[in-house]
Amino acid sequence: MVNKLKQLAWSSVVMSIVACSPSIARQVEVHDPVMTKENDTYYVFSTGPGITYYESTDLKNWQLTGRVFADEPSWARRVAPGFGGHLWAPDVYEKNGKFYLYYSVSAFGKNTSGIGVTVNETLDPDSDNYRWVDQGIVLQSVPNRDFWNAIDPAIVEDDDGTPWMSFGSFWGGLKLVKLDDDMTRLAEPQEWYTIAKRPGRDTNDDANPGEGAIEAPYIFKKNGYYYLFVSFDKCCRGMDSTYNIRVGRSKNVEGPYVDRDGKSLNEGGGTLVLEGNENWVALGHNAAYTFDGKDYLVFHAYETADNAVQKLRILPMHWENDWPQVNAEDLDRLTTNLIEK
Numbered sequence: 001m002v003n004k005l006k007q008l009a010w011s012s013v014v015m016s017i018v019a020c021s022p023s024i025a026r027q028v029e030v031h032d033p034v035m036t037k038e039n040d041t042y043y044v045f046s047t048g049p050g051i052t053y054y055e056s057t058d059l060k061n062w063q064l065t066g067r068v069f070a071d072e073p074s075w076a077r078r079v080a081p082g083f084g085g086h087l088w089a090p091d092v093y094e095k096n097g098k099f100y101l102y103y104s105v106s107a108f109g110k111n112t113s114g115i116g117v118t119v120n121e122t123l124d125p126d127s128d129n130y131r132w133v134d135q136g137i138v139l140q141s142v143p144n145r146d147f148w149n150a151i152d153p154a155i156v157e158d159d160d161g162t163p164w165m166s167f168g169s170f171w172g173g174l175k176l177v178k179l180d181d182d183m184t185r186l187a188e189p190q191e192w193y194t195i196a197k198r199p200g201r202d203t204n205d206d207a208n209p210g211e212g213a214i215e216a217p218y219i220f221k222k223n224g225y226y227y228l229f230v231s232f233d234k235c236c237r238g239m240d241s242t243y244n245i246r247v248g249r250s251k252n253v254e255g256p257y258v259d260r261d262g263k264s265l266n267e268g269g270g271t272l273v274l275e276g277n278e279n280w281v282a283l284g285h286n287a288a289y290t291f292d293g294k295d296y297l298v299f300h301a302y303e304t305a306d307n308a309v310q311k312l313r314i315l316p317m318h319w320e321n322d323w324p325q326v327n328a329e330d331l332d333r334l335t336t337n338l339i340e341k
Contacts, residue, residue, distance in 0.1 A: 030046035047088045101132070114139070225251060228247065
């Protein structure tokens with residue numbers, strides 16, 4: 001956690017320097033990016049104080065837009081006494097003319113966690129109807145009660161238009177839960193599924209995350225399948241990070257999800273999509289989108305030459321026998337630029 005907070009704090013310093021020095025070319029430095037589009041503008045939201053977000057019209061040159069929360073949510077420290085001020089791993093989802101921004105409150109390595117949601121009619125801060133209205137907690141995990149962790153939310157609608165939220169890290173794996181129609185509460189009666197997990201836990205302590213390093217689920221509908229992207233191994237360790245992106249698929253949103261070899265993601269399966277290399281020590285926490293008929297994989301990658309500082313990457317995604325593919329060479333070719341607004 002110390003490394004992650006240091007990196008995020010340094011990112012804030014760098015952004016301030018860049019704002020005063022437009023001649024310095026910097027890339028966009030984010031953790032856990034998600035993206036959406038309103039009119040002709042793309043927006044990326046990421047982990048940080050208040051949830052930081054950026055805007056672009058070309059997916060390459062980005063400006064810092066601001067923060068979703070001016071302060072921390074009122075309930076944050078009640079749920080997570082070790083909360084350090086950074087809101088984690090957002091997801092943004094548009095439905096019926098509203099933008100729903102889901103976010104996590106937690107402390108590193110603890111399942112004293114909660115997922116909340118705030119709603120806005122627009123993402124443009126210059127609009128007259130720009131106003132985030134926090135709806136509070138959607139769900140909460142409690143040590144010694146829950147064998148799961150309430151972080152890393154991501155929304156998907158099934159073929160019937162029913163909204164679901166995937167979430168989780170470590171512990172008993174990744175979960176899927178049905179939401180009600182207003183997108184801010186769990187549906188009743190509640191409906192839960194375990195959609196991915198890894199062996200390797202060496203403890204029976206429900207308050208201990210164990211060694212099952214899996215997190216950041218994201219479900220993407222394509223080709224008649226639901227594709228479940230996950231991140232394996234360790235994030236946020238600087239040059240010791242080992243993060244990598246895996247995938248499985250299912251004909252049903254609730255699973256079971258299997259990889260290309262037919263191994264269940266509930267048994268540690270997961271086909272490799274992208275991993276670190278000489279120039280990028282590790283990468284992960286992805287989302288997937290279709291914009292203007294093109295598919296993209298969005299994630300953060302730790303740059304070796306910059307002492308593993310995390311950079312935003314938006315790579316084209318194509319398909320081979322209905323399995324997602326990205327070109328690792330695009331990690332170096334498709335950079336992101338942070339520019340003065």
